[in-house]
Amino acid sequence: MSSITIQNVSKAYGDTKVLHSLNLDIHEGEFVSLLGPSGCGKSTLLFCVAGLEEITDGQILFDGQDIAARNPRDRNIALVFQDYALYPHMSVRENIAFPLRRQKIDAETIHGQVNWAADMLGLTKLLDRSPAELSGGQRQRVAVGRAVVRNPAALLMDEPLSNLDASLRVHMRTEIKRLARELGLTVLFVTHDQEEAMVMSDRIAVLAGGHLQQFADPMTIYRKPSNRFVAEFIGSPTMNMLPDAGHPGAVTLGVRPHDLTLGGSGGFSLDGRLTLIEPAGPHYFLDVEIGGAMIKATASDIDGLAPGAEVTLRAEDHRVYRFDSTSGAAI
């Protein structure tokens, strides 16, 4: 396992810049997510680290060594692709053994290594099947097996869970995180799902438009977003924004629905008219109209409430975020 240092990395296709001087320092054994909306450059950055794309400027270091001159195959990187990229004409066993074969490792070692990986991933009974005979979840495990079988310097994952159904996705994110920890893998995990990133990562790098927005541990990102973009991207439902008038120096207030409650305490309060109640299990979401804007809040109890009622919502002062209305930066 290696540490990965990304220094001032930029990437451009012709005149279009897709990565702007990024800096990330990823420790050995750390699980880092690259999070952002589609087109933000997260997959491009991943492919740059893998060597599948060339960087225009800057340096990528593995354990302090510049790897710019190395071919993808000399970087000892494993990548799990979004579509898994299993070799369709090879059996599961041949797929997992493929990287080891290319290193000309002796047959006995390969055999042992493949069996170890298969056992770890619950694939032992499937070793002689072809990828076409596997379910989506099984294919994904084969892809992981092919990646971890050879002790890579780092494991890169490009939205590996996006093709699984919802309940399996939730199951797999736990399993992958646990596996990464047990193997001590350095993982770079690309996703557009903020919840996935929150649950899995040691640290999250939020990207937008090729710029790094914030790089911190999940709860810091959730509780101390560095700007409005991060604040709105993280958390579900999205943070409420209460814009101030558009004069210079104006401040936009942000408050998360979970922090804004009916009948709660706190110094921050809003009055409005209830328009919709959405039961969500442990609590209810309320849609409240305040001065023409729709605000989402939560309530644990809605006894005697009906749409049309006038309500007062409250939040603790330190749960109310302030952003510069023009730059979006947190104040």
Add this chain to the structure above:
Amino acid sequence: MVSTTDLSARPKPHRTSRRRKAGPPLFAYLATLPTLLLVALVVGLPLLYSLWLVLHRTNPITRKTSFAGLENFRIVLENPEFWDAFARTLYFVGFSLVGTTVIGLGMALLLNTAFRGRGIMRSVMLVPWAMAPISVGVLWSFIYAGDFGSLNALLNDLGLSALTMPWLGDGARALNLVALTHVWNQAPLTALMLLAGLQSMPSSLHRAAMLDGAGPVQRFYLITLPWLKPSLLFVSILTIINALMAFDIIWIMTRGGPGQSTTVFAWLGYVTSFQFLRFGEGAAILYILTALSFVAAVIIVLVLGPRRRRAARSVDLPADEKTSLGSHGSNRIRRPYDLPAPAIRPALLSPAVKTWLGRAGFRLGIGMLFIWSAVPVLLLLLMSLTPATDLIKLPASLVPSSVTLDNFKAVLFPDGGTTSTQAKRVPLSLLNSFLVGAISVLIAVSIAPFAGYVFARWPKAKIFQAGLWTMLFTRMTPALTLVLPFFVLFRMAGLLDTRSGLVIAHLSILLPLIAWMMKSTFEGVPKSLDQAAIIDGCSRFQMMVRVLLPVIRPGLVAAGIFGFLVSWNEFLFAMILTSTPDAQTIPVVLAGFLSQARFHEYGPLFAASVLSVLPPVIIAFVFQRYLVQGALSGAVKG
């Protein structure tokens, strides 16, 4: 335990419930009826007649016909000439298979790379295949011709007169050159199929292999080739059938000679039937040819076909989607082997040199592709613009003394200043070709889509499967088998030498072709669209006309363009079924130039050839997308 209880608890499927599953509706039968009826009429009837022929012998003098059983086959098989032709056919097929695969794969790999002008290069690549085999034959027979040939002219111009020779004069060389010409004509088809295969390959596959440590050569053998295996399987069968049936270019280039050296089965069958008038034996040879097509297809499927793994396919494993990964409890997993990081391979060449070499190689490839595909066609254009006298000048030279449009005048205007009777036939023949092509396509396109729809939607209904296989079978039947029955039946019906007769003959090719293409097109249309149309109040017929046909219009256009090309290029039917200029199409007139050629007619001949090539070239460039789509969904043009 649980699963067994489950099984017993599940209600057993009732026999009646399965039977109640509705068969195809009446509409399905009505929709296929016209196509199947016409195919039965235009293909089935002639086939039956040829079956009668092969079982009978006619005394050429007394004209008495008697039942002969398998006698015709015995005579053919005992003829040593048959076995010589057999060997030559095998050689010819092997040559084309290797040639088209190697060259086609090269072209596909080149054109799969993104570069500026790729669209144009793809069109250029397609031209030799879009041309009529007759035009291909005319072009290459003049290139290889003895005294005035372009190849000799080029050698003269380069000062290499010592190397000039009558290229088609030597037996073995002639066979090779004819096979090479066939490869020139057919390689684009292979390239097209392989290109489609390459483009459906997910890019992540190569990226994954790259990260897994495979170099470019390893990736080609371990990833690309296995990926292409299904395409290769399909295209090999097609190539073999096309090579077995190759007739037109042999007719033009060598007529089986010199001696017997280019007499392959197709030619032997033709000569036996139409020159020696031994119809029974000719039919026998052609039946053997059909059998060979089948055998070849079976062999290819056995060699390249999907190999079933002996794995526990039958053993159904329990659903294990939510397996827990890792150590199942303990804290840290130990690898059984401590694999060292792989050694970094020292680079032989610097990245800059590698990039430069790669680019240079790629450009060289593109250049070669251009020379291979375009230069011969441009040569034809040059010759058509060369004064007729230059073409027969000795020593021959490629450089014309002047550039002239006289040759085109000669073939396009009634008083074009030529004494050539053949040249005067060109304008009418172009019109005939156009009319026959347009009318056959219109008929086929208005009938066949209905059948294609049914084949796509009820693939399991036995009756439609049978219809589909019959149509596929027509593809393996040499046109030569059908042409004699056509001739006899047309003579009875007074259809000989008419455009209507040719339209009927061409429908025997176009109907199965377009029905097949429409089947693959409809397979790509979601069934929910049919259901939506029915729910919204359409009858089945309205659903076709209002909803489905508009949806598949691109496929329809592709089928039409493709079918027109097939009809425009068709030679054998047109030659046998016409005898006067009234109904002759352009390939027949081109061939006529050669059989009654006087050397001053080379100019008009090349002008006519250029005109015959013009529609295919226009289609290749302007309608490339449709042509490719047509080729891929139909994949049946020879």
